[in-house]
Every structure is written in C-alpha cells, then in structure tokens.
Amino acid sequence: MTTTIKRRDKGVRLFHALSDDTRLEIMERLKEGEQCVCDLTDALKTGQSRLSFHLKVLKDAGLIKDRPEGRWIYYSLHEEALEQLEEVVRSLRGTGHRGGSSSRCG
Amino acid sequence: MTTTIKRRDKGVRLFHALSDDTRLEIMERLKEGEQCVCDLTDALKTGQSRLSFHLKVLKDAGLIKDRPEGRWIYYSLHEEALEQLEEVVRSLRGTGHRGGSSSRCG
DNA sequence: TTGACAGATCAAGAATTCTTGTTATGATGA
DNA sequence: TCATCATAACAAGAATTCTTGATCTGTCAA
Numbered sequence: 001m002t003t004t005i006k007r008r009d010k011g012v013r014l015f016h017a018l019s020d021d022t023r024l025e026i027m028e029r030l031k032e033g034e035q036c037v038c039d040l041t042d043a044l045k046t047g048q049s050r051l052s053f054h055l056k057v058l059k060d061a062g063l064i065k066d067r068p069e070g071r072w073i074y075y076s077l078h079e080e081a082l083e084q085l086e087e088v089v090r091s092l093r094g095t096g097h098r099g100g101s102s103s104r105c106g
Numbered sequence: 107m108t109t110t111i112k113r114r115d116k117g118v119r120l121f122h123a124l125s126d127d128t129r130l131e132i133m134e135r136l137k138e139g140e141q142c143v144c145d146l147t148d149a150l151k152t153g154q155s156r157l158s159f160h161l162k163v164l165k166d167a168g169l170i171k172d173r174p175e176g177r178w179i180y181y182s183l184h185e186e187a188l189e190q191l192e193e194v195v196r197s198l199r200g201t202g203h204r205g206g207s208s209s210r211c212g
Numbered sequence: 213t214t215g216a217c218a219g220a221t222c223a224a225g226a227a228t229t230c231t232t233g234t235t236a237t238g239a240t241g242a
Numbered sequence: 243t244c245a246t247c248a249t250a251a252c253a254a255g256a257a258t259t260c261t262t263g264a265t266c267t268g269t270c271a272a
Contacts, residue, residue: 004134015122015125016121016125018198019121019125020260021118024117024121025114027198028110028198031198036218037218047262048218049219050262051219052219052220053220055219056221057259070218070270073218077198082195086195090192092133092134092188092191093185126230143249144249153231153232157249158250159229159230160230161249162250174239174249177240177247179248
C-alpha cells in the first residue's frame with residue numbers, strides 16, 4: 001500500500017530529525033515560543049555553525065519554521081508537523097489498542 | 107531540570123531507533139502480532155544478519171521484546187515503550203496547545 | 213561607502229551507523 | 243554424538259552524519 005510507504009517515509013524523516021540531543025533541546029526551547037538563533041546559541045552554549053546545521057535538519061523535516069526579521073531570523077515550532085508526528089506514532093500502536101492506558105479522556 | 111534531560115535522553119533513543127526505513131517496516135509487521143525472525147526475513151527480503159542488527163537496535167531501545175521458543179525467537183511490540191513514545195511526542199507540543207486539532211475527545 | 217553583526221553555507225576530518233560476510237551458540241532430531 | 247537449523251555476534255569496509263573552522267550574504271548604522 002503506497003500510503004503506508006509514504007507515511008513510513010515521513011516517519012523516518014521526522015524521527016531522524018528528532019534523534020539527536022541538541023535538536024531535541026532546540027525543540028524544547030522553542031516550546032516557550034519563537035527564538036532567534038542568537039538566543040539559542042546562548043542557551044545551548046554551542047557554536048553558531050553547529051546550531052545552524054541542526055536548525056536546518058529540523059527545518060528540512062518540517063518540524064520548525066523560520067521568520068526573518070531585519071538581521072535576525074526567528075524560529076518556532078511548526079505545529080502541523082507535530083500533529084503529523086503524533087499521527088505517525090499513533091499508527092505504530094498495535095491494531096487492537098483502542099483504550100490504551102495513557103490517552104484516556106475521561 | 108533532570109526530569110527533562112532524562113525524557114530527552116529517552117526520546118533520543120526512541121527516535122533514533124525509529125529513524126530507519128527497515129526498522130519502521132519491522133514495527134509495522136509486528137503490529138499484526140508476534141513474528142519470528144524467519145517470518146520477517148521472508149517478508150522484508152533481507153539478509154539474516156542485517157535483520158538481526160536492526161532487531162537489536164529496536165530491542166535495545168525497548169520498542170520490541172523477544173520470546174525464545176525452541177529454536178525460534180518471536181518478536182513483538184513492547185506497548186509500554188510505545189506509550190512512552192507517545193508521551194515524549196506529546197511533550198514536544200508547545201505549552202499552549204490545549205485543544206489542538208487532532209487530539210480532541212468530544 | 214564601510215564596518216560590524218546575524219546567520220547560512222561549504223569543505224574536510226572525526227565519529228557514528230549500516231551492510232555484508234563469517235563465525236559462534238544453542239536447540240533439535242537422526 | 244553429529245549434522246542442521248535459527249539466530250546472535252563479530253569484524254571490516256562503506257556510507258552517512260556531525261563538528262569545526264572558514265567564507266559568503268544580507269542588514270543595519272555610522
């Protein structure tokens with residue numbers, strides 16, 4: 001089924017982008033809201049080039065987006081991709097799991 | 107906060123394990139239920155050694171578990187890890203997302 | 213203009229991950 | 243016991259990813 005393969009492909013890209021400590025830390029910072037690269041450089045105490053590399057990985061995977069403003073570039077989470085990620089993860093659960101322990105609403 | 111770092115660490119391991127096409131395909135096959143390595147070798151049309159490598163990655167990450175029986179070893183999904191994964195993914199969403207479009211219950 | 217700053221991009225080496233072939237282990241059955 | 247089967251584990255090369263330092267681009271302010 002082509003749909004399955006496409007979702008798998010999407011999954012591989014999303015999971016790969018998130019499979020790194022620095023990148024997960026970036027994601028965590030961005031939960032607080034938009035940040036420019038300089039904020040992140042300070043926060044993560046890392047080189048500009050290295051940070052730029054990881055931001056690109058996240059951006060290529062669609063997980064974050066950028067908004068240039070003057071000489072700064074602000075990054076923020078891309079909620080849509082996070083929803084897709086949730087869907088991919090949900091699709092990993094065994095077929096008969098309706099009512100799993102952690103996602104109840106009542 | 108140590109909890110955050112631990113969760114991130116767990117996340118890195120889970121995401122890494124899932125960041126590969128072969129491994130995601132294994133996960134998909136296991137959704138159907140327990141399978142022995144020979145079943146998977148057939149299904150994925152790949153070498154035994156290669157498959158064994160990827161099964162180990164998934165197992166080390168806690169995503170699957172094995173059950174030896176005679177000379178076969180049966181693999182299956184480890185639901186607990188999938189729940190942890192869902193939690194990690196949920197924790198990636200921005201703080202103010204209550205009411206996101208895809209996870210409503212009503 | 214010119215200089216300084218924010219970031220991206222590139223190049224090369226380091227580190228990690230993956231593949232393939234081979235060997236080791238443990239169960240089974242003759 | 244011996245041969246065979248299912249699978250793990252290892253070793254070495256291939257491929258990919260990451261890091262670091264250098265350079266390029268665009269923006270601003272003097």
